[in-house]
Amino acid sequence: MRRLSVIALALAFVALLIGAMLELGPAAVDLRGPVAAHLVQSGVSHTVTAVLLNYRGYDTLLEIAVLLLALLAILAALGDMPDSPTRAAHPVLQTLARLAAPLMIVVAVYLLWAGAFRPGGAFQAGAVLAAAGVLLHLVGLIPGWSLPRLRLRIGLAAGFVVFLTVAALLLMQGALLKYPPDMAGGLILLIESGLTISLALILAGLFLFLSQEEGGS
């Protein structure tokens, strides 16, 4: 009996939610027009990339900062880990990973380049690169990471540093991340390249630093 009443209440709540959804009016501000109107000055021809890196560039700047901070927190919580040997997977798996990794790198570069005029961009490219790293680690071809050395540290921070430098230089002209229209394309590509490298290392690091604990995966 009690179960039935709970189910009835849940169903009533679902009905209420669906009713509320149907009641929703059109969005108060329609931004599709302004976005399309200023696309020529944004330096890219894909609306999503234009919004992410030009109109609302500071959102993306803060996103990469948050990801970097998350990785730093993990490193701080992990402390000093001893190196552990990686277990080699079956040769067939290793060969497959060897074949897949170069393809994934090519796909990542394509996604980065394609971001300017079709779906793609730094986050997707970085995620594919990170997946390649995780794949190579899982089959035992690259070891897990313990303490990041200088080169890795530079790579982890590069995207944020490049983005912040561009933002600071542009700030001197008056507004945060307001690219001059003739340089916008180049600046966005520069920022996205840095972002791709850092995102790949940060996302792969989330896995490769953590799997170092308890003798690797």
Added chain:
Amino acid sequence: MTLAFDLLLALSLLWSAWRTLTTPRLDRAIVLFIAFGLLMTLAWARLSAPDIGLAEAAIGAGLTGALLLDAYGVLRRRRAES
């Protein structure tokens, strides 16, 4: 045809989400979570947002799935030791 596909996709999304939450076995829940992520990718593609679909496939299904499986492996080893 596309309507049937969309309905099937929505139903399988809800079903896999429900199974992920209710299945008593942890390993099965993780595999179901990865399947849910891949179905979600299809849903984003159907909503003509391939950007989010790509990110979902790589981060949601791929990296998170690998992390969860790794954590499960550690848990199982710990249980075997004790």
